[in-house]
Amino acid sequence: MSRSIAVFVLGLVILGASAASQALELTGPLSQGALVRGQVAPGSEVRLNGDPVRVTDDGRFVLGFDRNAELRQQLTVLAPDGSRRQKTLTLAERDYRVQRIDGVPGRTVTPSEEHLARIRQEASQVREVRDTDSSLTGFLGDFIWPASGRITGVYGSQRIYNGEPRSPHYGIDIAAPAGAPVVAPADGVVTLAEPDLFYSGGTLIIDHGFGVSSTFLHLSGFEVTVGQRVRQGDRVARVGSSGRSTGPHLDWRMNWYQVRVDPNTVAPAPTAGHTP
Incomplete structure (x- = not known):
């Protein structure tokens, strides 16, 4: 190889390395x-x-x-x-809906001091689980919807319960019959399965890795246990109306550690108001 050709090849290698970096x-x-x-x-x-x-x-x-x-x-x-x-x-700025919900049990809108202590303890438990920093890579694949049904609530909406403004809603509500199946939207490991949290009732969390997790609220029962590895599409729970709920539905939430994100940004958009 001539010196000029060698220099040219070396130059390509350096340029290639620089582009990759x-x-x-x-x-x-x-x-x-x-x-x-x-x-x-x-x-x-x-x-x-x-x-x-x-x-x-x-x-x-x-x-x-x-x-x-x-x-x-x-x-x-x-x-x-x-x-x-x-x-x-x-980032694009988003506009969020205002959603009024009446008929919610009064104790879950204005909890007593006794209930507040329970709420704080449960919130701490959930935060700890959402801080899980595993090497799982389920978050890298495409996500699927965990249940089928009409969308009745969306991420980010301002919630007004029984006429009183409360915190925004951080999930997607999917109306479905009580007992309907809930499936894993992506591969992961079950990190929480609590049957009766004050606000969210039956609550399940699946870790998808690198801080990404899915949370399912208001469940009537579980098909899995803590520590169990699940594959996308596996049945993990059943739809219910436990906790602060006015009827059977699944509230699906996603987090990146403590950052609450919109499941719609990783799952295909619903068609005609229904999940695929």
Whole structure:
């Protein structure tokens, strides 16, 4: 090989390495409430607004943005060759509905001091479970809907119970008959199965890895136990009306650690108001 050809080939190798170190792909809507998955060169480090983000060995990661996330987010990628890339993510601002719900049991709208102590303990338990930081990779695949039925509540809506404004709704409500099956939307491991939490009644959480989890509320029963590994489509629970509920339905929620995200950003959109 002549010296000129050798230099040319070496130049291509260097250019190729440089391009790989700068690679950054994002999948998902850049908006408030979104779960966004990404790809960088293997061995890279990722930071969101200065905080480290866990990355798989092959360079994949996930980010979550809450209901009222700042519209400008700073993503930094530190490549294996030492190069640094900074990208400003501009999120789309979302408008949220106002939803009025009457006929809710009064004790769940204005709980007693005794109930407040229970609520705080249960909230702490759920937060601890949602902080699970496993190496599972179920979050990387496509998600499916966990139940079929009419959509009666959406992520982010301002809830007014019995005429009193309360916290926003952070899930998707799917109306379905009591006892209807609930299936795993993606692969994972069951990390919580509580039959009677104050607000959410029968509550199940599945860890999909890297901080991503699905939570199912108001259940009437479980088909799985804590620690059980599940595959997408496996039956995990039954629809109910436990906790703060006015009728049988499934409330499906998703989190990235403590960040509450919209399941609609990873699952196909419902057709004609119904799940597929």
